[in-house]
Amino acid sequence: MSSSGYEQTERTTPTRYRERASYDRATVHAILDDGYVCHLGFVRDGAPVVLPTLYGRVGERLYIHGSTGSRPLRAAGEAHEPGMPVCVTVTHVDGLVLARSAFNHTLNYRSVVIQGTARPVTDAEELTTALDALVDQAVPGRSADCRPATRKEVAATAVLRVDLAEVSAKVRNAPPADDAADAALPHWSGVVPVTTVYGAPVPAPGQDPGAPVPAYLTGR
Amino acid sequence: MSSSGYEQTERTTPTRYRERASYDRATVHAILDDGYVCHLGFVRDGAPVVLPTLYGRVGERLYIHGSTGSRPLRAAGEAHEPGMPVCVTVTHVDGLVLARSAFNHTLNYRSVVIQGTARPVTDAEELTTALDALVDQAVPGRSADCRPATRKEVAATAVLRVDLAEVSAKVRNAPPADDAADAALPHWSGVVPVTTVYGAPVPAPGQDPGAPVPAYLTGR
Numbered sequence: 001m002s003s004s005g006y007e008q009t010e011r012t013t014p015t016r017y018r019e020r021a022s023y024d025r026a027t028v029h030a031i032l033d034d035g036y037v038c039h040l041g042f043v044r045d046g047a048p049v050v051l052p053t054l055y056g057r058v059g060e061r062l063y064i065h066g067s068t069g070s071r072p073l074r075a076a077g078e079a080h081e082p083g084m085p086v087c088v089t090v091t092h093v094d095g096l097v098l099a100r101s102a103f104n105h106t107l108n109y110r111s112v113v114i115q116g117t118a119r120p121v122t123d124a125e126e127l128t129t130a131l132d133a134l135v136d137q138a139v140p141g142r143s144a145d146c147r148p149a150t151r152k153e154v155a156a157t158a159v160l161r162v163d164l165a166e167v168s169a170k171v172r173n174a175p176p177a178d179d180a181a182d183a184a185l186p187h188w189s190g191v192v193p194v195t196t197v198y199g200a201p202v203p204a205p206g207q208d209p210g211a212p213v214p215a216y217l218t219g220r
Numbered sequence: 221m222s223s224s225g226y227e228q229t230e231r232t233t234p235t236r237y238r239e240r241a242s243y244d245r246a247t248v249h250a251i252l253d254d255g256y257v258c259h260l261g262f263v264r265d266g267a268p269v270v271l272p273t274l275y276g277r278v279g280e281r282l283y284i285h286g287s288t289g290s291r292p293l294r295a296a297g298e299a300h301e302p303g304m305p306v307c308v309t310v311t312h313v314d315g316l317v318l319a320r321s322a323f324n325h326t327l328n329y330r331s332v333v334i335q336g337t338a339r340p341v342t343d344a345e346e347l348t349t350a351l352d353a354l355v356d357q358a359v360p361g362r363s364a365d366c367r368p369a370t371r372k373e374v375a376a377t378a379v380l381r382v383d384l385a386e387v388s389a390k391v392r393n394a395p396p397a398d399d400a401a402d403a404a405l406p407h408w409s410g411v412v413p414v415t416t417v418y419g420a421p422v423p424a425p426g427q428d429p430g431a432p433v434p435a436y437l438t439g440r
Contacts, residue, residue: 011264037313037327039259041270044231048268050261052311052331091272093257102355102366103373107257111272135322146322146407153323175424187366188434189427193419204395204409214408
């Protein structure tokens, strides 16, 4: 494995649009760091289950919040020593791509698919690191400005770790790929950009409405 | 099964935050109709795979675009007659919920999890309906304003159908749930709204830049 890229394997090789695939670490990290919600896939009673949940990246480790469906996850963790096979997928939609033909319609997007093994984080120090990462992934800087978890709260939180090893990114960022024969058709062709926007923070009931909004929120 | 709701099953009953779960058809339909990208989970060689792809809803049927990993999907479709077990999940993030404690941080979100069996659509008429739905889900009205797929293009497109039967929604839409004991802490508490925004359409190279943008795009 080179230091700049993940090793390509049979199951991280896409069957279509291979030119969109990337195994570059910087590309993968940037896509992961631009989000905080993943779709976690696992197998329960032979059937696939896909649940959205929060994640935080620390180097080559992805920490996944186990509150969504923690019971099946914990059960699976115990049953599948030393870990549970998972697939973790993170997707950002960047544009609606309207071609002149229905067939060539697509999206501009960035996605990462991680295949691996999820293990419950049990080491107290690693758990603290992971919980901070889960908070900071969504709101960078926030973990230093809230009440840390008590021992009881830490015990009530299930965090899974997946090491980044079998990983691929897929990116499309281009205008429509119209067929040459369609060029003269009257239909509008182009891209509608899609972005995620963070609105003005809304103070909680009971929060002093005049309290200053922290700098890590106003910068968004 | 009542006409207004999906039947609740063991695997559509969440293990945590049950009060957030809903089996109401109108709730499920509204969440599905507010998106066009799902995360499709299936099992390959005993391991979970989660891929992002486009979908379109027609009544109680969800059509899923098979271009992402169509080869494994097709193979699985053949191997698992009469269909392949899948889990299809659609998630919208509506807000970052910052509580005074790290532990109470969460998201406002709407999600739908569909468990079921995916079957390739082979009937020509249904395939046309499905392809139109896939285009119109992302851009309502677009399927009537582009070149329809040729017979060759239709043959090259794999579409899977999943019937909406074992379905649940999960919704959180509330301020932070701060512990009473945390109320006096100085940390800012509240919600940062998250929305998806569609930018000004960007004409493709070769498209007359003066060509009017269709009404179904300007209304976004």
